[in-house]
Amino acid sequence: MSNLEPIIKLAGVTKSFGAVQVLKGIDLHVSEGEVLVVIGASGSGKSTVLRIMSGLETADSGQVWVNSVPLHDPRRAREIRGHVGMVFQQFNLFPHLTALGNVTLALLKVRKLSAEVAKKKALAVLDRVGLAEKAGNYPSQLSGGQQQRVAIARALAVEPTIMFFDEATSALDPELVGEVTSVMRSLADEGMTMVVVTHEMSFARKTADRVVFMDQGIIAEQGPPEQLFVRPQNDRTKQFLQRVLEV
Amino acid sequence: MAVLGYLGDISEAALLVLKITVLAFLLAVVLGLAAAVGRNSRFRILRFGAGVYVEVIRNTPVLLQIFVAYFALPNLGLNLNAFEAGVLALGVNVGAYLAEVFRAGISSVPKGQVEAAAILGLRSLDISIFVVFPQALRNVYPAVVNYLVQILLGTSLLSAIALPELTGTATTINSRTLIFLPVFTVTVLVYLLLSNVLAALAGIIGRVAFKPALVLPRGSVLSRMRLLKVNAVRGEVNK
Numbered sequence: 001m002s003n004l005e006p007i008i009k010l011a012g013v014t015k016s017f018g019a020v021q022v023l024k025g026i027d028l029h030v031s032e033g034e035v036l037v038v039i040g041a042s043g044s045g046k047s048t049v050l051r052i053m054s055g056l057e058t059a060d061s062g063q064v065w066v067n068s069v070p071l072h073d074p075r076r077a078r079e080i081r082g083h084v085g086m087v088f089q090q091f092n093l094f095p096h097l098t099a100l101g102n103v104t105l106a107l108l109k110v111r112k113l114s115a116e117v118a119k120k121k122a123l124a125v126l127d128r129v130g131l132a133e134k135a136g137n138y139p140s141q142l143s144g145g146q147q148q149r150v151a152i153a154r155a156l157a158v159e160p161t162i163m164f165f166d167e168a169t170s171a172l173d174p175e176l177v178g179e180v181t182s183v184m185r186s187l188a189d190e191g192m193t194m195v196v197v198t199h200e201m202s203f204a205r206k207t208a209d210r211v212v213f214m215d216q217g218i219i220a221e222q223g224p225p226e227q228l229f230v231r232p233q234n235d236r237t238k239q240f241l242q243r244v245l246e247v
Numbered sequence: 248m249a250v251l252g253y254l255g256d257i258s259e260a261a262l263l264v265l266k267i268t269v270l271a272f273l274l275a276v277v278l279g280l281a282a283a284v285g286r287n288s289r290f291r292i293l294r295f296g297a298g299v300y301v302e303v304i305r306n307t308p309v310l311l312q313i314f315v316a317y318f319a320l321p322n323l324g325l326n327l328n329a330f331e332a333g334v335l336a337l338g339v340n341v342g343a344y345l346a347e348v349f350r351a352g353i354s355s356v357p358k359g360q361v362e363a364a365a366i367l368g369l370r371s372l373d374i375s376i377f378v379v380f381p382q383a384l385r386n387v388y389p390a391v392v393n394y395l396v397q398i399l400l401g402t403s404l405l406s407a408i409a410l411p412e413l414t415g416t417a418t419t420i421n422s423r424t425l426i427f428l429p430v431f432t433v434t435v436l437v438y439l440l441l442s443n444v445l446a447a448l449a450g451i452i453g454r455v456a457f458k459p460a461l462v463l464p465r466g467s468v469l470s471r472m473r474l475l476k477v478n479a480v481r482g483e484v485n486k
């Protein structure tokens with residue numbers, strides 16, 4: 001981990017939906033190359049934090065700096081587009097485009113690459129997730145694990161500086177989880193900055209540099225995985241871990 | 248069979264019906280898309296204009312709209328012959344219905360699709376063109392095809408402005424020959440032929456234009472009507 005300026009900085013971030021305050025003051029720094037895993041009960045605000053960091057949602061108050069873009073400034077928030085990647089629980093692949101079409105769309109329309117260069121580049125990225133030979137398949141012709149790997153390739157193709165994963169394996173059959181987490185692990189090994197919301201505790205243990213436990217809109221506890229999983233300090237963390245590690 | 252002597256008139260009328268149907272349908276698709284986009288627009292004036300169009304058309308009889316196009320537009324300096332007035336009236340009429348169909352189609356595309364595209368950096372126009380519209384059109388294609396058949400049947404109303412289309416031609420032949428049953432039988436068969444040809448064409452277009460291929464349910468106009476209702480209900484649920 002570098003001691004440079006953090007690439008993600010959240011300070012005093014709050015967010016409400018209607019009358020419900022979902023985030024109650026989040027302070028968080030992520031360094032370049034760090035793999036941060038976010039855990040916590042359903043409804044604790046994990047997705048909302050991720051959506052704010054990726055520019056899909058705006059904070060009500062506080063400061064959000066991502067990749068030197070002030071996302072709390074609505075006039076500048078769009079600058080983050082195309083510089084971070086997001087992998088969704090439901091894949092959100094474009095169903096009317098092939099795997100190749102999904103990956104090339106942004107290369108053509110955002111990067112303005114020629115069709116030939118875009119295709120070459122997309123095939124290289126698909127190869128990286130082990131799916132070059134499925135380039136011509138539509139999402140409906142792929143397994144869940146393959147679809148999610150295409151979604152990762154689609155995000156990687158635009159060369160993001162940060163990758164966000166929101167429960168990327170939660171919609172998968174158990175036997176397909178491994179092929180996706182192994183792609184995520186190799187990304188981490190290559191030094192990608194990653195913020196990962198997951199229920200896969202074994203992934204968190206093996207891959208995270210730091211684990212954040214969220215509880216009812218605040219960060220209740222954080223630390224390196226060996227500390228958080230073996231000697232949790234907070235009672236709510238202990239309860240949560242007991243529940244998820246039991247099953 | 249005396250009716251055989253009139254087959255020339257009848258096939259001429261059928262060709263005219265086909266021409267009007269295709270042209271009016273193209274006009275309806277363009278107007279429907281524009282109105283659907285207008286109703287979802289950021290600009291209040293566009294929302295208002297599209298809303299007025301859809302509401303006025305859907306709450307007045309199509310026969311009145313045909314009369315307006317043929318008899319009233321000349322007062323505004325727009326002189327249309329019966330053919331042009333027919334295409335305009337039917338296109339404008341069905342466009343208002345298609346606007347609602349397209350709007351339901353657009354809102355049937357999951358929000359996650361737009362979010363995924365936005366994070367990749369696509370501009371909102373590109374998101375509409377390359378992500379939302381293709382999926383929306385696919386979702387509503389069966390309903391849209393159904394309106395194509397509606398236009399085909401609607402052309403019979405154009406006999407009211409003396410256009411020699413199929414129903415009007417049949418009536419003319421009848422008044423001359425008084426052989427009602429054979430003439431109407433042939434007319435029915437021709438309408439059935441036309442509607443099936445159009446539906447088959449639409450089916451081929453659906454298979455070619457949409458990927459992965461969209462296969463339209465086979466069957467009569469009636470069974471497609473039922474599908475339309477199911478889709479309309481789904482559209483409501485999605486809102």
Ligand SMILES: Nc1ncnc2c1ncn2[C@@H]1O[C@H](COP(=O)(O)OP(=O)(O)OP(=O)(O)O)[C@@H](O)[C@H]1O
Pocket residue numbers: 017018022040041042043044045046047048049
């Ligand atoms: N767009 C929205 N409108 C209204 N409420 C919302 C919206 N998005 C999230 N919420 C609410 O905010 C709270 C936190 O949601 P969030 O999705 O961030 O939780 P989470 O920790 O990701 O939960 P899960 O593990 O179930 O995904 C929940 O109570 C949720 O119902």
Ligand SMILES: [Mg+2]
Pocket residue numbers: 046047048166167
């Ligand atoms: Mg969530």
